[in-house]
Amino acid sequence: MFRWFESLIDAFKEPVDGMPPQSVWRFYVFYLRQVWPVFAAALVVGFGVALVEVSLFGFIGSIVDMAKGAPVRDFFRLHGNQLLWMGFVALIARPVLIGLHDLLVNQAIVPNLTNRIRWQNHRYVIRQSLGFFQNDYAGRIANRIMQTSGALRESAVQIVDAIWYVAIYTGSAIVMFAKADYWLAVPLIVWLVAYVATLRYFVPRTKERSWRQSEARSRLMGRIVDGYSNILTLKLFAHTQREEQYVADAMGEQIKRMRAMTRLTTAMDATITTLNGFLIVGTSALALWLWSQGKVTVGAIALSTGLVIRINNMSGWIMWVINGIFENMGTVQDGIETISKPRTVQDRDGAMPLEVTEGGVRFEDIHFHYGKKGGVISGLNLTVRGGEKIGVVGPSGAGKSTLVNVLLRLYDLEGGRILIDGQDIAQVAQESLRAQIGVVTQDTSLLHRSIRDNLLYGRPDASEAQVVDAVRKARAEEFIPQLVDGEGRAGYDAHVGERGVKLSGGQRQRIAIARVLLKDAPILVLDEATSALDSDAEAAIQDSLEVLMRGKTVIAIAHRLSTIARMDRLVVMDKGQIVETGTHAELIARGGLYARLWQRQTGGFVAAEDTAEDSALA
Missing domain, CATH: 1.20.1560.10 (ABC transporter type 1, transmembrane domain)
Structure with a gap:
């Protein structure tokens, strides 16, 4: 009854x-x-x-x-x-x-x-x-x-x-x-x-x-x-x-x-x-x-x-x-x-799933200012060919992270459009867009769940063997078996705490990298992907990152210019605009903003008059 x-x-x-x-x-x-x-x-x-x-x-x-x-x-x-x-x-x-x-x-x-x-x-x-x-x-x-x-x-x-x-x-x-x-x-x-x-x-x-x-x-x-x-x-x-x-x-x-x-x-x-x-x-x-x-x-x-x-x-x-x-x-x-507040980012009626064949990304005259007057991105144009790997650098406030935010359609553009393989991302379903882009962010946070649950966020239907393989490639297999939470759960079953506070910054970053490895999306965004790792740990997973990037379209943002110096092409941003583009060698030879940033990070002298212009990177 x-x-x-x-x-x-x-x-x-x-x-x-x-x-x-x-x-x-x-x-x-x-x-x-x-x-x-x-x-x-x-x-x-x-x-x-x-x-x-x-x-x-x-x-x-x-x-x-x-x-x-x-x-x-x-x-x-x-x-x-x-x-x-x-x-x-x-x-x-x-x-x-x-x-x-x-x-x-x-x-x-x-x-x-x-x-x-x-x-x-x-x-x-x-x-x-x-x-x-x-x-x-x-x-x-x-x-x-x-x-x-x-x-x-x-x-x-x-x-x-x-x-x-x-x-x-x-x-x-x-x-x-x-x-x-x-x-x-x-x-x-x-x-x-x-x-x-x-x-x-x-x-x-x-x-x-x-x-x-x-x-x-x-x-x-x-x-x-x-x-x-x-x-x-x-x-x-x-x-x-x-x-x-x-x-x-x-x-x-x-x-x-x-x-x-x-x-x-x-x-x-x-x-x-x-x-x-x-x-x-x-x-x-x-x-x-x-x-x-x-x-x-x-x-x-x-x-x-x-x-x-x-x-x-x-x-x-x-x-x-x-x-x-x-x-x-x-x-x-x-x-x-x-x-009862309207959603500011919504799928259009009849929005179709995004279909990625080559992974080409094109930014056409995009404008975005977070609702403020002036600033961030104004009239930016950029084409990333399918399979091309580009590095994005520039001073703080240049608009690098904003570029990623609008690519993921976390915000709608105020002008212009972004195309992936010729499809306007404003016209496709948001879920399908983000399913085709793997992201490792600078501020990595994990869900207060088990290590396994966090990893399976990348691919819920992944097998145990696929999970273990992703962990190995991210060089996380050494610390996961040693984890034990307050309720006695160990290894892959251990809970990581709110936002992953029970793990070190480097451990959180490796779990995040393993999660994206498991997702295996055709477009990859690395927003300071190795920022929480020390030099030895960064070197240890560099080969895995190169395997991960193989055959994918990659947009990488990094403070450490050494981590992106080997990209196919580097894009230098300043005040919402692209001010330089080329290979590492070409930009060094040009002696512009990138060369000055490189000189600073490698221990070179930076003139006093350049200091204000070349503020800390974001």
């Missing part, structure tokens, strides 16, 4: 690949309409539960009147059928309906809807551009993905539960009171008007303050995670107190927002409690007075006093439910600000 209800909602249903709505109402509808049959069933069952609950109070009044109006010896004979019906409702109908309600909510909705929303939001966000993640805290993004789903599901369930309780309890109470005597319904109607007015005043303010509180909580989470993620920097610069203050500022803001929220909650609670006191006293006093005038029965007194006490308890519950609904809506609104 549990499994059947748990299968009603598929948590991993493929989402529609589009931006979630940016308005709160449409955001709710976007996800709830996917599971509307389950919510409709919960709404119907909730209606039944509310009717049963109200009928129990009606039974109390009926029993009092039946007991007063019939002789003791004839009581069961006269009212037996009615009593059996009351017993059926209390012993069978009520448990069945409540159990069905719990199965729908706890087995179908709570785990599956919550995680479907998380899954679909994660699927959308993970396809955002690189700039999206660079402009926010990773911890805050993750926090909003996690808390938005729970808040949406909880408030939706609360709305379903609250609708019938409010409608059935108050509606039935007014009808039953009026049936006994119209005057008996007056206190309840007055209370209802005052109750609605109270909620109308407090609820919008609750939503606003909840949103502010959620925003402050997300900021606090982001700062805490940022500190943990950069714990080495924090310790190296001995700024523990500075980091504490940075988090304390965010925590102080979060406390301020929370206090504003709790003040409102306390004021609302006090107001509702006062109104409830007037309802209980007014209804009970009026019922007793009407009984003293012979206008209502004793059963009506039992019914009215019992029901208003239940309404008193329910009104407090409804207050917290509505407060919770709008508090959760504020959390959802906070999440929407992160989740």
Whole structure:
């Protein structure tokens, strides 16, 4: 039975690949309409539960009147059928309906809807551009993905539960009171008007303050995670107190927002409690007075006093439910600000996979400035023939890494185009583009998973023999068997820590090189591929890199000019332009920028007037 209800909602249903709505109402509808049959069933069952609950109070009044109006010896004979019906409702109908309600909510909705929303939001966000993640805290993004789903599901369930309780309890109470005597319904109607007015005043303010509180909580989470993620920097610069203050500022803001929220909650609670006191006293006093005038029965007194006490308890519950609904809506609104943002880099409609035959790359009059005025790359033209190996050098800020970023389409060009074997990369599927390019970056980071999992990122279907061969070629076979993590996993099963912090820089770089060796893509980008290796280690894998580059189109960026001096052609960049091109020997003979950079790295004298121009390389 549990499994059947748990299968009603598929948590991993493929989402529609589009931006979630940016308005709160449409955001709710976007996800709830996917599971509307389950919510409709919960709404119907909730209606039944509310009717049963109200009928129990009606039974109390009926029993009092039946007991007063019939002789003791004839009581069961006269009212037996009615009593059996009351017993059926209390012993069978009520448990069945409540159990069905719990199965729908706890087995179908709570785990599956919550995680479907998380899954679909994660699927959308993970396809955002690189700039999206660079402009926010990773911890805050993750926090909003996690808390938005729970808040949406909880408030939706609360709305379903609250609708019938409010409608059935108050509606039935007014009808039953009026049936006994119209005057008996007056206190309840007055209370209802005052109750609605109270909620109308407090609820919008609750939503606003909840949103502010959620925003402050997300900021606090982001700062805490940022500190943990950069714990080495924090310790190296001995700024523990500075980091504490940075988090304390965010925590102080979060406390301020929370206090504003709790003040409102306390004021609302006090107001509702006062109104409830007037309802209980007014209804009970009026019922007793009407009984003293012979206008209502004793059963009506039992019914009215019992029901208003239940309404008193329910009104407090409804207050917290509505407060919770709008508090959760504020959390959802906070999440929407992160989740529902358009992707700046998207596949075009009908984008086809990239097909690489020769691996030729052509940059045609490209322009890119990261959205800033001037700078980076303006009007650059470069052709790399299939199988050609070029080295890219130049001062910091020359645009070398930007050239790689736009080739990988981590950002869209502002002008011009990039062609691979005649295909505009803006017109092909991003995944297929990056699948055809192997990259070893300067800042190598690994996933907090096993060595094997990190290697298989290069080729998930690789055999064990292929993995071992790639490790051998990258000269990583010496240290991997010696690795043991904190949970006793060793060798290829050892976990490397967040971003690979348990490995040295050289070890991380060798794993990254092995991963690209395993990928075996036709186009290869080496962005400081050996920067983390000492001279002996660099020399040890140089032969493997040359094997890796054989038959591939290679674009290599390096600080150490000696590592790219043997390339087919060198391209020298400065201020977003290509200022020199040629072989190592040709550029040395020319005596230009490259020659001065080479002289500096090989220990030659650099004139003072050249120092500013030839700043450190990126």
